[in-house]
Amino acid sequence: MKKCMVLMIAILLCLTPFATAQQKVIKIGATLAVTGVASTLGDPEKKTLEMLTEELNSKGGVKGWKIEMIIYDNEGDPTKAVTTLKRLITKDGVKAVIGPSRTPDALAMIPVIEETKIPMLALVAGAPVVHPVKKWVFSTAQPNDIVIEKIASYLKDRRMNRVAIIYSADAFGEDGYKVLKNVAPKYGLELVAVESFQSKDTDMTTQLSKIKVQNPHAVLCWAVGPPTVIVMKNFKQLGMDKTMKLIQSHGVANKKIFQLAGEAGEGVLLPSGKILIAEQLSDRDPQKAALVKYKKDYESRFKEPVSTFGGHAYDAFWMLVKALERTDTDNPERLRDEIEKNTVNFYGTGGVFTYSPTDHNGLKAKDLVMIEWRNGDWRLIE
Amino acid sequence: MFEIILQAILSGITVGSIYGLIGLGFNIIYNASYIINFAQGEFVMLGGMIAATTFNVFKINPIYTLIISTTIVTLIGALIERMAIQPVRHADVSVLVIITIGASIFIRGISMLIWGKDPYILPPFTSSEPIIIKNAAINPQSLWIIGTTIVVVIFLQFFFKKTITGKAMRAVADNKKAASLMGIKIERILLISFGFSGALGSIAGIIITPITLTTYDIGIIFGLKGFSAAILGGIGNSFGALIGGLLLGILECLAAALVSSGYKDAVAFLILLLVLFIKPSGILGKGLIEKV
Numbered sequence: 001m002k003k004c005m006v007l008m009i010a011i012l013l014c015l016t017p018f019a020t021a022q023q024k025v026i027k028i029g030a031t032l033a034v035t036g037v038a039s040t041l042g043d044p045e046k047k048t049l050e051m052l053t054e055e056l057n058s059k060g061g062v063k064g065w066k067i068e069m070i071i072y073d074n075e076g077d078p079t080k081a082v083t084t085l086k087r088l089i090t091k092d093g094v095k096a097v098i099g100p101s102r103t104p105d106a107l108a109m110i111p112v113i114e115e116t117k118i119p120m121l122a123l124v125a126g127a128p129v130v131h132p133v134k135k136w137v138f139s140t141a142q143p144n145d146i147v148i149e150k151i152a153s154y155l156k157d158r159r160m161n162r163v164a165i166i167y168s169a170d171a172f173g174e175d176g177y178k179v180l181k182n183v184a185p186k187y188g189l190e191l192v193a194v195e196s197f198q199s200k201d202t203d204m205t206t207q208l209s210k211i212k213v214q215n216p217h218a219v220l221c222w223a224v225g226p227p228t229v230i231v232m233k234n235f236k237q238l239g240m241d242k243t244m245k246l247i248q249s250h251g252v253a254n255k256k257i258f259q260l261a262g263e264a265g266e267g268v269l270l271p272s273g274k275i276l277i278a279e280q281l282s283d284r285d286p287q288k289a290a291l292v293k294y295k296k297d298y299e300s301r302f303k304e305p306v307s308t309f310g311g312h313a314y315d316a317f318w319m320l321v322k323a324l325e326r327t328d329t330d331n332p333e334r335l336r337d338e339i340e341k342n343t344v345n346f347y348g349t350g351g352v353f354t355y356s357p358t359d360h361n362g363l364k365a366k367d368l369v370m371i372e373w374r375n376g377d378w379r380l381i382e
Numbered sequence: 383m384f385e386i387i388l389q390a391i392l393s394g395i396t397v398g399s400i401y402g403l404i405g406l407g408f409n410i411i412y413n414a415s416y417i418i419n420f421a422q423g424e425f426v427m428l429g430g431m432i433a434a435t436t437f438n439v440f441k442i443n444p445i446y447t448l449i450i451s452t453t454i455v456t457l458i459g460a461l462i463e464r465m466a467i468q469p470v471r472h473a474d475v476s477v478l479v480i481i482t483i484g485a486s487i488f489i490r491g492i493s494m495l496i497w498g499k500d501p502y503i504l505p506p507f508t509s510s511e512p513i514i515i516k517n518a519a520i521n522p523q524s525l526w527i528i529g530t531t532i533v534v535v536i537f538l539q540f541f542f543k544k545t546i547t548g549k550a551m552r553a554v555a556d557n558k559k560a561a562s563l564m565g566i567k568i569e570r571i572l573l574i575s576f577g578f579s580g581a582l583g584s585i586a587g588i589i590i591t592p593i594t595l596t597t598y599d600i601g602i603i604f605g606l607k608g609f610s611a612a613i614l615g616g617i618g619n620s621f622g623a624l625i626g627g628l629l630l631g632i633l634e635c636l637a638a639a640l641v642s643s644g645y646k647d648a649v650a651f652l653i654l655l656l657v658l659f660i661k662p663s664g665i666l667g668k669g670l671i672e673k674v
Binding site for chain 1: 385386389390392393394396397400498499500501502503510512514518519521590593594595597600602603635638639643644647
């Protein structure tokens with residue numbers, strides 16, 4: 001037994017120097033809301049990162065670099081996001097950070113990132129994360145202002161200029177309302193009714209009936225989770241689906257939600273990245289090939305529908321790997337400069353990214369599509 | 383305007399009867415022990431969750447679903463009484479109330495592990511076509527809720543006033559020592575009351591899930607609103623819970639219609655506070671006379 005141990009240690013000692021000499025390793029850290037309130041975001045993000053790392057390493061990495069991906073669960077809690085971030089930087093010595101999943105977590109992490117000078121690719125949509133631009137922080141998710149501009153231009157093209165909004169009284173919903181208020185006049189839209197609800201409310205017919213008497217062409221619903229289902233059901237119950245369109249936010253781009261709504265979900269519109277309808281894109285679309293491959297890989301491996309959230313992690317991962325490939329260094333500062341300077345027309349799942357010193361989100365309204373829920377699946381409209 | 387107010391009242395009746403039905407569950411345990419069971423909302427959640435699972439996953443007939451789910455939640459209610467309340471039954475009522483809060487957090491945590499954070503739903507019992515009254519709509523499922531609430535109220539009135547077990551429960555709440563001297567088994571009464579309110583919570587959960595959906599944490603808000611309904615109507619009084627629930631629901635919806643949807647809870651709870659200032663025992667409650 002003892003002999004065996006000695007032998008094993010000897011072998012290990014022989015192997016290690018070789019391994020490090022032949023293979024350069026870059027450590028990348030991720031802190032995500034794998035469990036907790038935002039697990040529907042963090043879970044596919046984690047799965048995507050693991051899948052991509054494994055795939056890349058099995059192909060021998062990039063330019064001789066192997067990726068070591070260290071993922072921590074921050075439970076969607078800003079305090080834990082900061083603790084895990086500090087651990088990634090000081091203990092694990094990562095050279096770049098992917099995540100977090102939620103805006104409040106990102107805002108808490110920014111001071112640490114700026115102090116330690118490690119680039120962070122956040123998977124969040126909150127405007128304060130990248131407006132104003134923070135030197136070390138990038139984002140790969142579509143913020144409310146771009147999404148609402150997409151909806152506004154869609155409505156303008158169809159001359160549906162009377163608009164109403166019903167939103168949940170929380171950070172996401174209120175931000176949506178504020179953005180719509182600013183964007184609407186630019187597209188000649190008239191905001192005819194504004195209603196809100198609490199995120200745990202169980203009936204929205206009163207608010208919807210107030211909207212109904214104003215006779216808008218379209219009603220935006222800015223919320224996430226179960227109340228969005230209740231809004232769809234109440235909307236149909238009041239017969240509003242006959243004369244106006246319901247438009248949900250990108251926050252409910254989730255098949256489960258629409259399956260719960262059943263019949264009431266039919267014909268509801270929503271803006272989304274192209275990943276959900278990858279197969280329906282025209283073959284000339286430059287994003288299509290990558291989107292279809294990611295979707296197929298993810299769905300066959302994890303046996304669950306792909307989501308836009310995993311897509312944000314996909315985009316962050318590849319932007320970082322591309323920068324690594326071009327610079328051939330794991331120096332955080334040079335990686336950051338490379339990401340900012342040379343992420344030009346990067347074809348991701350969220351859109352075509354072009355970063356610059358004044359734009360760390362890099363997306364435009366045209367990167368989104370409007371999709372409709374029909375017969376149990378998404379249908380591309382525009 | 384008329385249309386909006388009519389719709390607000392109809393919506394208020396829908397949510398109000400939900401609050402009332404949940405509020406009734408609080409009364410049973412209260413009538414047997416003066417304990418406010420803060421895990422009542424979790425019983426409602428469990429009822430909806432178990433029914434949704436048996437119905438959607440195992441494709442079992444709705445009637446069996448109802449029986450299975452109610453049986454399980456009844457047992458859970460009884461189990462909580464055995465494990466958490468019984469060992470410390472001689473403690474002060476306030477201690478026991480805090481234990482029920484602990485139980486509610488425990489149930490919520492376990493449910494999150496079992497069902498995750500996704501919402502679940504049950505199909506409506508009858509048609510999902512709304513009933514239209516002068517341009518305002520009401521969901522047929524609401525009628526089921528109102529009907530069930532009325533039946534339960536009548537049943538509970540009968541149970542507490544006429545049956546031996548019901549009378550024994552009230553006796554135990556009033557004076558444990560005297561009741562036990564009269565030959566009432568206090569442990570059994572407590573056990574029955576927890577099981578009974580578990581069953582009632584489960585039925586409430588099953589009936590309201592087609593309208594509200596259910597998630598692991600929905601018990602918090604259901605518990606809070608049901609409790610408010612019970613207090614507003616006069617705790618311990620079954621008819622009061624129904625009145626309190628309807629009043630609270632209609633106030634909320636009228637506040638959303640006439641003031642602003644952002645202030646609806648604030649307005650409703652302000653009125654609740656005012657009512658309790660004027661009549662602390664609730665609308666139908668009899669003042670508790672404490673003999674020193």
